[in-house]
Amino acid sequence: MSFAEHPIACRSTRRAAAALFGAGLLALAATGCGSGPGGGGADAAEDRTLTVFAAASLTESFEDLGEQFEQEHDGVDVEFSFGGSSTLVTQLEDGAPADVFASADEATMDQVVEADLVDGQPEIFATNELTIAVPAGNPAGIASFQDLAREGVTTVVCERRVPCGAATERVEEATGVVLRPVSEESAVTDVMGKVTSGQADAGVVYRTDVTAAGDAVEEIPIPEADDALNRYPIAALRSSGDAELAREFASFVQGPRGQERLAEEGFGAP
Structure with a gap:
């Protein structure tokens, strides 16, 4: 282990020992650093x-x-x-x-x-499979994946390069629906965050994310998601x-x- 991984106080003790007492006490100081409280003795090594x-x-x-x-x-x-x-x-x-x-x-x-x-x-x-998350009460009246492409509906999805985004793209292909999201996020948790905070009418997320969000959201199933299982x-x-x-x-x-x-x-x- 490098000196950088030891407490600063321990490093200072070693330098002082070297300057004042020579090699013999330097070894003693090093031993003290290793065996003192929090210094990395046998228990810490495990x-x-x-x-x-x-x-x-x-x-x-x-x-x-x-x-x-x-x-x-x-x-x-x-x-x-x-x-x-x-x-x-x-x-x-x-x-x-x-x-x-x-x-x-x-x-x-x-x-x-x-x-x-x-x-x-x-x-x-x-x-895991995709589903639609909407804020509690479903204010935009989302009933299907097709509704996400309606004029005026703000939808958030994952970036295409991440798994949930790639799965969303497969659902688009299966349904023939082309989404125009207002935001593409690098993580599915960020998509859910936009929904729960009221920044989006809907988000395409995993079923597990809806479970984790509890009463803050409602789920709109996507039948075609069966063909886009991750x-x-x-x-x-x-x-x-x-x-x-x-x-x-x-x-x-x-x-x-x-x-x-x-x-x-x-x-x-x-």
């Missing part, structure tokens, strides 16, 4: 951090699963970075450190695989400092409790 990059639509379920995983693994701290899958892929390709990646579709996971960043094979752990893959990454722990988390998500929690949020089975 602490592990697992960094998970995950699609924004997984926020609620993964935060809960992370807590469960921590309870079963003493000394493990699970940290999450949620965002649009494409944005997360760019960060990983740029060298961002992470142990696990969970994407909202297979296309973005394929990019990570092609970049040789994945350890092993990705596994599908859930599915499959969610998860994989351990080569950059992980603890490959075994990364694989354990991926397996935990795919296991009974992981699947139960995902189902509670509205995710479909793999």
